[in-house]
Amino acid sequence: MEKNQSRKVYYVFSPWTRLFHWLMVGSIAVLFTTGLYIGNPSFLGNQGLEPTYAVNNWFSMEKIRFYHFTAAYILLAAIILKIYGFLVSKGDRLFPHFWTKKFYAGAWDTILHYLFLRPRHRPYLRNSLARASYAGLYFLILIEIATGFAMYFGINPHSGGAMLFHFVGYIIANEYALHLVHHYVAWIIVLFAIVHVYMVIRDDLLEKNGETSSMIAGVKFFAEEPEDLRDIR
Template sequence: MRQGAMQDYYIFSPWIRIYHWVMVACILVLFFTGLYIGNPFFIGTQGLEPTFGVNNWLSMENIRFIHFVAAYTLVASLILRIYGFIVNRGDRLLPRPWSKLYWTGMIDTQMHYMFLRSKHRPYLRNSLARSGYLAVYFMILIEIITGFAMYYMVEPNRFLAKIFGPLNNWLINEYVVHLIHHFVAWFIMLFAIVHVYMAVRADLIEKSGEVSAMISGVKYMGEEPADIEDICDARLKQNR
């Protein structure tokens, strides 16, 4: 990944990296099991109804169980994200709309992605990416809230009733909550597709280790990033 005098920057802690891959697995499981719960498109080879059938691994009971396990796992993994945010400055690369660099970086990056500029300034995480990641965190929060609101309807619980019960009434009824949950899930998947494309594109064009950074925690740059102050105390200073 290194070429010439490229400098390495340690950005992402193990906590956010673990959270990232747990989140990827959980979102994929939640999305496809959620599609099945909303519309059981495959009954199975035994001719059993999707709602019944203890021996049918595609029974609605089993799919719902997998969906709920993935949901609880995703919620629990947020602890890793929060802990990383506390202990590592590189895990705090979120948008700062009050700064000039955020807006100049947004224009700079968009011009490059629209092929109006051959390259953009080097960033540890550009303004467009920062905004996108914050948006996906917000969408995940919506999914958690609406998901528990619907879960409370099928698994009554006093604790869930106090926190999520009123939501079904605030949003007219459970069906509206279901629609919000469904459409936000599609927005998250669309974001994931664009995210994968942009990460691979950055790796191929900028050769910054964008993809491998979520495994090693390190990105590589030939010039000092414009937002280096965000992690200046975490910069790796190694002689290669």
């Protein structure tokens, strides 16, 4: 820890989680954009062109699908990095402790602050609401991976990938429902991203704890010792 204008520096996030974060951001952006086109080639409006219209073949349906599947594999690789970070770094294990009273006390403390009923909340490396929301995001991403690969490998039902993701068919009734789940979960993830960006900017402006830069440098700044410091010690 070092002094920084009466604040202390706490190293929280490993390089693995930071790399995971930015790979996730980039891959999800590509997946969502290309997914919209794959699902509805005229979602930008009727241009009077065939859906396979391309500039030197860079934007043909074949290429768009290639970008989509490549981004999916990058996201899967990012998840593996996150799992590795979870195993080697305590700062990468800031998940919600639903089984503790401290989690609910922290959530209530943060809610009151966000509703402007309390001028500030206690300092946290990652507050209870953030922990729960990120856990929810990872769950949604796993749904996208499972449904996406189930559709991808479904074209060859005898392949190893099809057998690996065959269980999805027991959970979701038919292929049409599979597409719908994949589509709507993608929108939920995008809505999460919008709220996430707002909350990060808000935290940087009001709390000044280095929330944005923490995903670059891995550190946060606090004038008081964070309530959940023991989680990384």
